[in-house]
Amino acid sequence: MEKKFWILDLSAEKVKDEDEIWIWSIGEDGERAVLRVKVEGQRFYVVPKADPLEAARKISNISGVISAQVVEKRLFGEKVSAVEVLCKPSKIEDVSKAVKDLGTLYEDDLRLSVRFILDNDVKPASWYKCFVEQDGKGGNGVNCTYRLIRMEKTEELAAPKLRVVGLDFLYEPKIGTPIPERDPVVAISIARDDGIKRQFTGEEKSIIKAFIEEVEGYNPDVIVGYRLNTSHWPYLLIRAKKLGIKLEVGRLKTEPHQSVYGHFSIAGRINFDLKDYAREITELERGTLEELARFLGLPQPKLQLDEFLYPKYWKEDREKVLEYSMWRASASLSIFQTISDHIFTMSSITGVPPDYVFSAAAGYRLENYLMEAAVRIGELIPKPVERALPTYPGGKVLTPEKGIHENVAVIDFKAMYPSIMLKYNISPDTVKRAPCPKGFLFIEEAGTCIAQDRKGFFTEVLERAVKEREAVRDIMKKYPKDSREYRFLDAMQRTLKVLANAMYGYMGWTGARWYLREGAETVTALGRRTITEAIEKAKELGLKVVYGDTDSLFVKYDKEKVDKLLNWIERELGLEAKLEKIYKKVIFTEAKKKYAGLTIDNVLDLVGLEAVRGDWCKFAKDTQRVIADLLLRGASKDRVISVFRERITELRNKNVDLIDLVIWKQLAKRIDEYEVSAPHTVVAKELISEGWKVTKGDYIGFVVVKGKGPIHARSKHYSKVDIDEVDIDYYIEKQIVPVCARILNVIGLKEDSLLKIAKTAGMGLESFF
DNA sequence: GCGAGGTAATTACCT
DNA sequence: ACAGGTAATTACCTCGCG
Numbered sequence: 001m002e003k004k005f006w007i008l009d010l011s012a013e014k015v016k017d018e019d020e021i022w023i024w025s026i027g028e029d030g031e032r033a034v035l036r037v038k039v040e041g042q043r044f045y046v047v048p049k050a051d052p053l054e055a056a057r058k059i060s061n062i063s064g065v066i067s068a069q070v071v072e073k074r075l076f077g078e079k080v081s082a083v084e085v086l087c088k089p090s091k092i093e094d095v096s097k098a099v100k101d102l103g104t105l106y107e108d109d110l111r112l113s114v115r116f117i118l119d120n121d122v123k124p125a126s127w128y129k130c131f132v133e134q135d136g137k138g139g140n141g142v143n144c145t146y147r148l149i150r151m152e153k154t155e156e157l158a159a160p161k162l163r164v165v166g167l168d169f170l171y172e173p174k175i176g177t178p179i180p181e182r183d184p185v186v187a188i189s190i191a192r193d194d195g196i197k198r199q200f201t202g203e204e205k206s207i208i209k210a211f212i213e214e215v216e217g218y219n220p221d222v223i224v225g226y227r228l229n230t231s232h233w234p235y236l237l238i239r240a241k242k243l244g245i246k247l248e249v250g251r252l253k254t255e256p257h258q259s260v261y262g263h264f265s266i267a268g269r270i271n272f273d274l275k276d277y278a279r280e281i282t283e284l285e286r287g288t289l290e291e292l293a294r295f296l297g298l299p300q301p302k303l304q305l306d307e308f309l310y311p312k313y314w315k316e317d318r319e320k321v322l323e324y325s326m327w328r329a330s331a332s333l334s335i336f337q338t339i340s341d342h343i344f345t346m347s348s349i350t351g352v353p354p355d356y357v358f359s360a361a362a363g364y365r366l367e368n369y370l371m372e373a374a375v376r377i378g379e380l381i382p383k384p385v386e387r388a389l390p391t392y393p394g395g396k397v398l399t400p401e402k403g404i405h406e407n408v409a410v411i412d413f414k415a416m417y418p419s420i421m422l423k424y425n426i427s428p429d430t431v432k433r434a435p436c437p438k439g440f441l442f443i444e445e446a447g448t449c450i451a452q453d454r455k456g457f458f459t460e461v462l463e464r465a466v467k468e469r470e471a472v473r474d475i476m477k478k479y480p481k482d483s484r485e486y487r488f489l490d491a492m493q494r495t496l497k498v499l500a501n502a503m504y505g506y507m508g509w510t511g512a513r514w515y516l517r518e519g520a521e522t523v524t525a526l527g528r529r530t531i532t533e534a535i536e537k538a539k540e541l542g543l544k545v546v547y548g549d550t551d552s553l554f555v556k557y558d559k560e561k562v563d564k565l566l567n568w569i570e571r572e573l574g575l576e577a578k579l580e581k582i583y584k585k586v587i588f589t590e591a592k593k594k595y596a597g598l599t600i601d602n603v604l605d606l607v608g609l610e611a612v613r614g615d616w617c618k619f620a621k622d623t624q625r626v627i628a629d630l631l632l633r634g635a636s637k638d639r640v641i642s643v644f645r646e647r648i649t650e651l652r653n654k655n656v657d658l659i660d661l662v663i664w665k666q667l668a669k670r671i672d673e674y675e676v677s678a679p680h681t682v683v684a685k686e687l688i689s690e691g692w693k694v695t696k697g698d699y700i701g702f703v704v705v706k707g708k709g710p711i712h713a714r715s716k717h718y719s720k721v722d723i724d725e726v727d728i729d730y731y732i733e734k735q736i737v738p739v740c741a742r743i744l745n746v747i748g749l750k751e752d753s754l755l756k757i758a759k760t761a762g763m764g765l766e767s768f769f
Numbered sequence: 770g771c772g773a774g775g776t777a778a779t780t781a782c783c784t
Numbered sequence: 785a786c787a788g789g790t791a792a793t794t795a796c797c798t799c800g801c802g
Binding site for chain 2 (some may be wrong): 384394511551594607609615676680
Binding site (some may be wrong): 094114127261360361362363364365366367391392394395397417501502503504505507508509511512520523524543549550589591592593594608610613615645676677678679709712734738 | 785786787788789790791792793794795796
């Protein structure tokens, strides 16, 4: 029979020694189903050292090999004869070992589910018309199982109505971070997309059981929470085992199991960890659930309760903690609903299933996308190899003309690197180090050559992505802006853009299968050439260039001349540039990549300055923002100084929240990898000795307190600091004064004069001034 | 033993 | 764990100082 299904996930399963792919799906009628496909053979390739026919003959005699035949493939753009080996999936390791002396192996490192997706052009999070035969009844979360005969992609876009649950778990630690071998689960909060909320509290065994029953009863397609992969699932599995319960939250009564990219897989459901998603949003400073919710315009909790404060609250005000936990569950649900288009488009375009598409690093997502293209055009998929990390020159950054400028236009090249790659045909299979073979274009600045007689692999992929994006944008226009379809298509075109923009970085990534340093070098060299030419043209037109970085130019605004420049760029360089914004006023510090501007729409833009950095205390950041704002809006020097003085006075009088004095730094390495002491590492070590689990990637918040010795010797975790211990002078001299001086330098106020003013502020001499 | 001065380590930003 | 370019702070080392 014929049915339409949306693919939720794919898994490779073993059924009585037979390899099968199970496609977990949702029918257009809401049916939850498994489509089973028996997989007889898995293929890989051998590029033989000697005669291909002879190699094929030898290989076909190896046990486990179903067939071996000579095929024409491409390898880094060159035609090669390869032996396509088909073998039993379970035998692939043995067979590849047996043939490896005959030549170089390709694609034997792909997992069966990936192989299936590539070979059949099956994409998760997409709709298919399926020809199926009923295979079994349902039960345990699926309505039916089918044998899949064949499938065809359909035009449908948006996901079906999914059942989603947001989760949060609370544990009761004896001391420090909860430890699964020791501390019980004390509360489980559940928020369902149908509006029902549940919270299980009390005796551990009964609440875990109630949770499992709830999952079985509601049978969600999506389970979402924060830190599910790194904390909750491993924790719950240990607790359940201890209690003699099976954590059967998967369809067909399965437990969560560890999968690729550090992700936990739950059969038949999407297990989505919001922490993975948060990590990629550069606008977030620490990637907390609260920040993510705020970023997406969703409600905040009544009470901010981090892990360091929660044990105390759990003893003192249980209700508040439970309410907070419920907020986390609800927020997780809402966040998933808000970002689901992004997740599903990324998944369907790259072929990485939705539950781990954001657990995988951006490079792997793009790689999956490239692999799909490679199979389509017959390019062999190289294996990743360990490489040294040689670096190469990047973008060109101009020294800003320091001071306050009025009327400055910012001109940006649109997608400069992808455009250059397209224009020059730069790809891992088209670029070589000089000397140039015939028909190659020599790029002097990089000492490289680019093939011009054939289209590169990346060029083909980029062209396709650009075309597809244009098509999506065309279709988009047919729908109203607030429609379901418009939002989905918009997510789709953004995803295509993200992938296109990542191709340059991918080519320069030593971990990439299609790594080519010369290629990446050529891109940046041509980028520098392009911006340099644009600068010269701007000058020639009489535009004064005040700053520039990689693909942007800041010029004194003159509409006519800027228009001329933009036209010239399009005509002569074959690239697109646009007038990005106009600053009424902009302040350049003496440093590159740091400036403050006020746009013609009266928006304050702070770039690179401490106010936009996560590792300065909020009080200093707010002060810098206020000072920059005043200055850009034309306040007098006296007015700015008096505001500065007020802020210092507030600080001296301890008229600030302690939390605004916390300095946050990420633990970028494992604690034992640090070579020197730093405040955050010393504090982290102390936390660890007290039973807290802080690891690589965590943010450590500390406050500098009074005392002797280096800063790291008098930094304390914020949860343990009383405002009276704070070293106010440190905050004045090393936080507030420097960040204000950075801005005020342009009106001749140097750090030492600010320091002098600060010395008298709040010292009981206010009336004197 | 101690401060000056230079440099390495470290983080987080910009494009 | 997609790239390089950059600023900034703090820690640490070396050197001179008789």
